[in-house]
Amino acid sequence: MAKIASAGNYGPKIRSDCMVTIELTDSGGVHIELISKVKDFFGDHIITLAQDELKFFGVKNAKLKIEDQGAFDFVIAARIEAALKKADPSITTSYLPEIKSHCTYTTSKDALRRSRLYLPGNSPKLMLNAGLHGADALILDLEDSVHPDEKDSARILVRNALRTINFHGAEKMVRINQLPLGFEDIKEVINENVHVILIPKCESKQQVLDVNESIDELNKTESPVYLMPIIESAKGVLHAYEIASASDNIVALTLGLEDYTADIGVTRSKSEAECFFAKSMVVNAAKAAGVQAIDTVFSDVNDMEGLFENVKQAKAMGFDGKGCIHPRQIRVIHKAFLPTKQELEKAQKIVEAYNAAKKEGKGVVSLGSKMIDAPVVKQAQHVLKMAKIGGMIQ
Amino acid sequence: MKKADKFIKNAAGRLVPTIINGKQVIPFMGVNKYIPTHRGAAPRVPTIIDYPQDCNKIVDTLKDALIKSGLKDGMTISTHHHYRNGDYVANWIFDIAAELGVKDLVWAPSAAFPCHAPIIKHLESGVVHHIEGSLNGPLGDFCSRGKMKGLGYLRSHGGRYRAVSDGELHIDIAVLAASASDMMGNANGVLGKHPFGPVSFSKTDSKNADRSIIVTDTLLDFPCYPWEIMGNDVDFVVVVDEIGDPEKIVSGTTKVTKSPDRLLIAEYAAKFVEAAGILRDGINFQAGAGGTSLAFVDFINQRMIEKGIKARSLIGGSTKYLVDMMNNGRTDYIFDGQTFGLEALSSLRDNPKHIPIDIFDIYDFHAKSNLVQMMDVIVLGSTEVDVNFNANCVTHSDGRMLHGIGGFQNCMMAKCTIIAVPTFRDRIPVIKDEVTTLVAPGELVDVIVTERGIAINPRRTDLIEATMNSGLPIRDIKDIKNEIDDMCGVPIKPKLSDEAVAVVEWVDGTILDTIWKVEE
Numbered sequence: 025m026a027k028i029a030s031a032g033n034y035g036p037k038i039r040s041d042c043m044v045t046i047e048l049t050d051s052g053g054v055h056i057e058l059i060s061k062v063k064d065f066f067g068d069h070i071i072t073l074a075q076d077e078l079k080f081f082g083v084k085n086a087k088l089k090i091e092d093q094g095a096f097d098f099v100i101a102a103r104i105e106a107a108l109k110k111a112d113p114s115i116t117t118s119y120l121p122e123i124k125s126h127c128t129y130t131t132s133k134d135a136l137r138r139s140r141l142y143l144p145g146n147s148p149k150l151m152l153n154a155g156l157h158g159a160d161a162l163i164l165d166l167e168d169s170v171h172p173d174e175k176d177s178a179r180i181l182v183r184n185a186l187r188t189i190n191f192h193g194a195e196k197m198v199r200i201n202q203l204p205l206g207f208e209d210i211k212e213v214i215n216e217n218v219h220v221i222l223i224p225k226c227e228s229k230q231q232v233l234d235v236n237e238s239i240d241e242l243n244k245t246e247s248p249v250y251l252m253p254i255i256e257s258a259k260g261v262l263h264a265y266e267i268a269s270a271s272d273n274i275v276a277l278t279l280g281l282e283d284y285t286a287d288i289g290v291t292r293s294k295s296e297a298e299c300f301f302a303k304s305m306v307v308n309a310a311k312a313a314g315v316q317a318i319d320t321v322f323s324d325v326n327d328m329e330g331l332f333e334n335v336k337q338a339k340a341m342g343f344d345g346k347g348c349i350h351p352r353q354i355r356v357i358h359k360a361f362l363p364t365k366q367e368l369e370k371a372q373k374i375v376e377a378y379n380a381a382k383k384e385g386k387g388v389v390s391l392g393s394k395m396i397d398a399p400v401v402k403q404a405q406h407v408l409k410m411a412k413i414g415g416m417i418q
Numbered sequence: 419m420k421k422a423d424k425f426i427k428n429a430a431g432r433l434v435p436t437i438i439n440g441k442q443v444i445p446f447m448g449v450n451k452y453i454p455t456h457r458g459a460a461p462r463v464p465t466i467i468d469y470p471q472d473c474n475k476i477v478d479t480l481k482d483a484l485i486k487s488g489l490k491d492g493m494t495i496s497t498h499h500h501y502r503n504g505d506y507v508a509n510w511i512f513d514i515a516a517e518l519g520v521k522d523l524v525w526a527p528s529a530a531f532p533c534h535a536p537i538i539k540h541l542e543s544g545v546v547h548h549i550e551g552s553l554n555g556p557l558g559d560f561c562s563r564g565k566m567k568g569l570g571y572l573r574s575h576g577g578r579y580r581a582v583s584d585g586e587l588h589i590d591i592a593v594l595a596a597s598a599s600d601m602m603g604n605a606n607g608v609l610g611k612h613p614f615g616p617v618s619f620s621k622t623d624s625k626n627a628d629r630s631i632i633v634t635d636t637l638l639d640f641p642c643y644p645w646e647i648m649g650n651d652v653d654f655v656v657v658v659d660e661i662g663d664p665e666k667i668v669s670g671t672t673k674v675t676k677s678p679d680r681l682l683i684a685e686y687a688a689k690f691v692e693a694a695g696i697l698r699d700g701i702n703f704q705a706g707a708g709g710t711s712l713a714f715v716d717f718i719n720q721r722m723i724e725k726g727i728k729a730r731s732l733i734g735g736s737t738k739y740l741v742d743m744m745n746n747g748r749t750d751y752i753f754d755g756q757t758f759g760l761e762a763l764s765s766l767r768d769n770p771k772h773i774p775i776d777i778f779d780i781y782d783f784h785a786k787s788n789l790v791q792m793m794d795v796i797v798l799g800s801t802e803v804d805v806n807f808n809a810n811c812v813t814h815s816d817g818r819m820l821h822g823i824g825g826f827q828n829c830m831m832a833k834c835t836i837i838a839v840p841t842f843r844d845r846i847p848v849i850k851d852e853v854t855t856l857v858a859p860g861e862l863v864d865v866i867v868t869e870r871g872i873a874i875n876p877r878r879t880d881l882i883e884a885t886m887n888s889g890l891p892i893r894d895i896k897d898i899k900n901e902i903d904d905m906c907g908v909p910i911k912p913k914l915s916d917e918a919v920a921v922v923e924w925v926d927g928t929i930l931d932t933i934w935k936v937e938e
Contacts, residue, residue, distance in 0.1 A: 039844065040844070040845070064910075065816070065845075065909030065910055065912070069910075094843075096905065097907065153678075153869060156679070156682060157678060190901075190905075351678035351682075352678055
């Protein structure tokens with residue numbers, strides 16, 4: 025049985041994190057060693073936190089070493105819990121930090137999802153201020169950005185982050201691992217004010233149903249947990265509609281082009297021409313199912329012009345949102361999703377005509393000599409909403 | 419002799435000594451309350467008959483120059499910091515002094531850098547008694563631990579210039595590095611192998627020191643022009659192979675920050691300036707060379723392009739960014755007190771609208787006007803601020819002295835002074851109940867911009883009113899502090915001893931605060 029285990033990160037370039045190493049011993053009581061750059065300010069506090077946590081888990085004999093680079097309490101607590109559970113897998117309880125009141129807001133099915141910022145699930149530094157940059161949604165990622173050895177540790181960290189960090193109203197998403205590992209992730213975070221679960225490499229309706237079954241079994245809260253399946257394979261693309269329409273709590277369909285291009289045996293190009301079919305399929309499937317279509321990430325964080333063009337293209341295809349991996353991409357994405365002046369003028373005319381017709385009790389809306397159908401009105405209303413959010417109109 | 423004696427509480431409520439290194443000093447009396455009435459420094463009167471008839475003042479070595487200058491125990495030696503972290507000259511001076519067995523010198527640099535760590539051994543052995551001017555990095559750490567024999571004396575750039583000119587800081591020997599000089603000592607910082615920019619910090623040294631030595635690695639035929647330092651003020655000229663480490667001399671060059679949080683701070687600052695009506699055609703502003711300040715300039719530049727307006731002048735820290743702005747018609751003039759990078763250097767040399775300025779002209783309390791007063795806005799960094807808008811830039815929250823004051827205090831005289839800081843660093847909150855060391859009184863700090871919101875000094879009702887409906891996150895500073903304390907936890911106050919190790923002087927020469935020894 026492994027009696028020594030570590031969790032966390034420590035090094036000269038690491039900030040706001042710590043490495044915890046625990047050795048479970050048979051006698052001698054608890055010994056805590058703290059190396060911390062904030063020891064003068066928080067040393068006693070950190071030691072007390074560690075003592076309380078070990079007491080909670082009933083650990084009577086152990087050597088605990090904390091190497092700290094200014095980690096917040098919720099991070100230190102998560103690292104201790106992760107190290108302890110590695111050293112003693114029989115432990116199943118959780119040491120939960122108190123939920124902050126700023127963590128308990130809700131979201132809605134048709135919330136704006138123009139931008140969703142990926143945050144690596146094992147890097148607390150990037151989470152702390154993530155809510156300040158105006159993203160519509162934040163994704164705490166447990167999948168590709170987390171090393172396979174760190175999955176357990178990241179899961180506990182993400183759980184604590186969801187209970188602690190003020191994300192300032194951004195929709196909170198968690199990308200779980202591929203099933204069945206993803207079920208472990210659901211178990212840890214489902215009751216922690218998470219709004220949307222992202223299902224990676226989704227290829228069938230059954231996967232969505234399996235996820236929902238797990239959620240229904242575990243969710244103790246009143247608020248629904250929404251789903252966003254990610255299409256990342258040829259098979260997934262072909263099954264896009266059955267996935268998008270698999271259940272009522274799906275809010276959007278998105279796609280991942282790195283894995284998709286690998287799957288179909290091509291290299292991903294800047295124009296993404298080779299992905300046209302997949303993108304079209306996802307947009308069509310999403311719209312047919314009445315959910316949002318969200319485009320993949322744009323990986324060159326230094327190319328803001330390229331990003332802008334890419335998002336314009338996505339918008340033209342019918343996408344409602346875009347993934348991002350750096351906060352500076354957010355505003356560029358939001359700008360690209362603004363309607364053009366012509367689009368806005370046209371939408372204003374349509375909505376005016378619709379309102380006038382409604383006032384006069386007319387069943388048919390017309391603009392000039394043209395009849396206007398309900399979906400066109402709906403689209404025009406959406407354009408006005410986007411223009412208002414973007415500050416183009418009052 | 420005690421380092422510091424007879425402490426009293428000054429007008430800022432800080433406990434300060436009234437006797438420092440044996441000399442009587444005046445405690446801070448409040449902003450613009452102290453009016454000096456004495457006359458200025460009285461330099462030694464030389465005669466032309468004491469100097470070579472052919473005006474050639476070259477001596478073989480710096481050691482010869484120091485001996486001929488009469489180097490002896492207790493003297494004050496000054497240097498400037500234009501060679502930044504690549505400077506060789508200051509270390510040579512004290513190595514020579516040690517070799518000659520001289521003791522108890524005072525070093526008065528315009529700033530110190532980590533490359534000056536070798537001077538610690540001279541502080542330990544007694545060659546150097548104490549440092550007046552700026553203490554940072556390893557020297558600041560040494561002083562913080564109470565190891566310096568005398569009391570450290572921190573002055574702002576403008577304060578140092580003033581102290582030299584008004585006789586408070588008498589310099590016995592000024593050793594002035596120049597990138598080019600002729601045999602007579604006409605010297606500048608724009609020609610030669612290793613140009614650095616204007617000699618702005620050193621003119622007063624050359625005028626008021628008893629002896630001035632030029633050290634250069636480029637000897638030009640007479641006349642070396644521009645002659646920012648006049649050969650007629652110079653006693654000796656020393657020619658060396660290399661005056662500094664070329665790689666580290668340019669290490670001060672700066673880039674716009676890439677940190678998303680810092681970019682957000684810079685953006686808030688820029689938007690605030692616009693919302694407050696400060697950003698208009700003909701604006702004058704000072705732009706620091708730090709990453710956040712440069713990002714601020716970048717945002718302002720973008721807005722000026724969009725609005726089709728331009729600045730009348732920018733004060734640098736001149737960088738490539740400022741030069742690009744001038745070349746693109748976004749400012750009429752650059753006033754340059756320190757130059758970073760080759761693009762800025764060639765602009766300074768070749769463009770008559772890129773004007774070298776003396777510290778006297780921008781910052782000095784004794785000047786009859788100051789360029790800094792003309793500045794519509796200045797953005798500064800800080801180690802700590804407090805709920806009363808007081809600011810600290812020399813010590814960290816643990817009390818250790820790690821930075822010089824630079825132009826920080828002097829910039830407080832601008833029309834709008836903005837401090838741009840993150841709300842926490844490594845879990846340690848930056849907004850305190852009370853700053854560890856008072857460097858700028860709160861009445862002069864107009865705005866504090868953080869990534870979590872903008873706090874306006876309640877005294878600036880005009881700014882509060884102007885930005886009320888701007889949509890910017892304008893918040894009470896206590897509200898921001900509460901949020902951060904909730905995130906970070908409230909740190910325990912560090913234990914500081916009651917032994918003074920240094921003082922912070924206000925721009926007018928009065929003593930603003932004391933820096934205390936850090937308990938090991």
